[in-house]
Amino acid sequence: MSLRSMLAQAAVIGVNEARAKIFGHVLNPTGQRSAHKILRKKFIGEKVASWYPDNIHKEDPLVVARKEQERLSKLEMLKRRGKGPPKKGQGKRAAKRSK
Amino acid sequence: MSDKRNIQDQKRRLLAEKYELRRKLYKAFSKDTDLPNDVREKHRCKLADLPRNSSFTRVTNRCVFTGRARSVYQMFRVSRIVFRDLASRGLLHGVKKASW
Numbered sequence: 230m231s232l233r234s235m236l237a238q239a240a241v242i243g244v245n246e247a248r249a250k251i252f253g254h255v256l257n258p259t260g261q262r263s264a265h266k267i268l269r270k271k272f273i274g275e276k277v278a279s280w281y282p283d284n285i286h287k288e289d290p291l292v293v294a295r296k297e298q299e300r301l302s303k304l305e306m307l308k309r310r311g312k313g314p315p316k317k318g319q320g321k322r323a324a325k326r327s328k
Numbered sequence: 329m330s331d332k333r334n335i336q337d338q339k340r341r342l343l344a345e346k347y348e349l350r351r352k353l354y355k356a357f358s359k360d361t362d363l364p365n366d367v368r369e370k371h372r373c374k375l376a377d378l379p380r381n382s383s384f385t386r387v388t389n390r391c392v393f394t395g396r397a398r399s400v401y402q403m404f405r406v407s408r409i410v411f412r413d414l415a416s417r418g419l420l421h422g423v424k425k426a427s428w
Binding site: 277 | 334337338341342344346350352355356357359360361384387389392405408425
């Protein structure tokens with residue numbers, strides 16, 4: 230019995246080693262701690278970094294140009310009414326400080 | 329407020345992607361039992377010196393629309409509230425109310 234089991238064991242080990250040699254596997258029959266476990270995982274960085282989609286409000290030139298135009302036209306309207314930003318040194322705080 | 333958190337999260341994601349290779353390398357080196365102890369320690373120090381925001385554990389999957397951190401489905405990248413909203417309007421392809 231013991232001889233047969235020893236033979237079977239030897240055969241299994243031989244088969245495992247042959248398989249690893251053919252396919253390039255890393256064997257660890259004793260089960261010791263090894264760095265192979267960390268190194269065999271694939272990279273996930275790209276997938277992680279592409280979670281948020283591109284912001285159309287900041288990267289599409291048409292949208293950006295349209296927004297800029299709207300801002301300028303609004304500013305013009307305020308200036309026409311006389312409500313635009315004051316000149317440098319004329320604002321409330323600046324006047325108080327200079328006095 | 330939701331956008332501020334999203335920006336921070338995006339920053340962390342970019343850092344994690346940038347340092348990923350190095351991180352894996354240092355970690356693998358520091359856990360290899362065949363190397364001498366001082367080499368392992370040196371790599372452990374190097375791993376600790378990397379910026380904290382380059383760790384994948386600090387990245388959270390936030391909802392792309394509202395910025396909600398909890399109950400965000402990875403398949404759609406939206407939180408449950410927005411998912412329900414979009415699905416009821418029929419904007420999600422192939423999603424319909426279950427009944428069987």
